[in-house]
């Protein structure tokens with residue numbers, strides 16, 4: 394049966410980077426991998442078309458799909474909309490709707506980009522961290538939330554940081570299972586010295602650890618973790634953390650690999666259905682200029698083949714093509730350095746397609 398893939402280009406650079414990932418997937422299709430692509434709008438694009446950032450039309454297509462490939466959502470032109478209609482709410486809605494609680498963000502340095510990293514080459518050589526971010530809980534979804542005028546007549550904004558025991562248990566299991574397949578080292582990141590929510594998180598992670606005696610578990614406060622990622626990132630193998638800390642730490646970790654344009658992601662639910670998107674946003678500052686780095690999206694498509702379709706060979710084929718193109722010296726602006734060949738978004742796509 395054909396693999397049924399929903400394609401959501403979204404806003405800003407979304408359509409440009411998704412187009413390149415689709416070209417790469419088309420190569421696999423031509424070589425016999427049976428896939429169907431169904432396009433649907435999400436975010437601002439969906440608001441413009443349907444008046445909602447995650448319209449029923451898109452919901453139906455995504456629920457029926459085996460996997461979803463997404464570009465990015467958002468843009469300044471939507472920032473003044475009513476809160477529930479903003480593009481980012483569409484992204485949160487699809488994550489919740491499909492139950493995509495486990496967000497995997499691999500920060501892996503391609504050796505060819507050692508000089509593009511913000512850290513010294515010797516500090517990042519061989520860097521390979523898997524950030525496991527819980528994606529459907531925390532302050533992102535906790536109720537109550539809003540902006541109000543309190544009893545003293547003072548306006549205030551408020552969110553609720555909350556995690557239930559089952560939510561922490563299931564993401565902890567995902568992280569331990571991943572650690573078992575890698576270096577058997579897991580660091581749980583919290584702010585247990587101040588926040589009850591994450592003190593509770595830590596307690597549950599320690600309990601789940603009893604089922605994984607082979608994994609060396611450590612705990613780190615998020616402020617220290619942010620610093621340690623810059624000081625000595627190779628001390629980490631797998632990191633597990635909540636939604637908001639994971640959002641921030643993964644953007645930080647991306648720069649160790651050269652650029653946010655290199656950081657792929659997989660968002661998985663309890664079955665094999667997943668949403669695959671670059672970790673970055675819609676980059677309004679470079680949108681429509683054919684300047685974006687499509688590699689994070691192309692590597693996300695590789696993650697889709699690996700995690701949703703168990704097709705390790707196809708995933709590796711894409712990753713090797715990316716390696717080959719970087720080794721040949723092709724660079725988009727975000728990872729460009731003197732002596733390399735600067736290419737546009739679509740030219741990077743041309744090179745990766747050719748290397749396939």
Ligand SMILES: NC(=O)c1ccc[n+]([C@@H]2O[C@H](COP(=O)([O-])OP(=O)(O)OC[C@H]3O[C@@H](n4cnc5c(N)ncnc54)[C@H](O)[C@@H]3O)[C@@H](O)[C@H]2O)c1
Nearest residue numbers: 465466467468481654672673674675676678679685686727
């Ligand atoms: N998953 C998502 O859809 C997602 C993620 C993050 C931000 N956003 C949204 O995107 C919009 C812009 O947010 P932002 O500016 O804070 O973050 P951003 O990630 O869009 O951009 C931050 C910086 O990184 C650069 N950048 C990002 N991706 C790049 C790529 N592939 N190649 C080269 N450079 C790249 C941008 O040009 C910009 O300078 C906002 O509306 C935000 O809410 C969406």
Ligand SMILES: CC(C)[C@H](C(=O)O)[C@@H](O)C(=O)O
Nearest residue numbers: 467481484485640672673674
């Ligand atoms: C756009 C926003 C809702 C999103 C998040 O915070 O999860 C983004 O920053 C990400 O990292 O995917």
Ligand SMILES: [Mg+2]
Nearest residue numbers: 640641644672
């Ligand atoms: Mg983010």
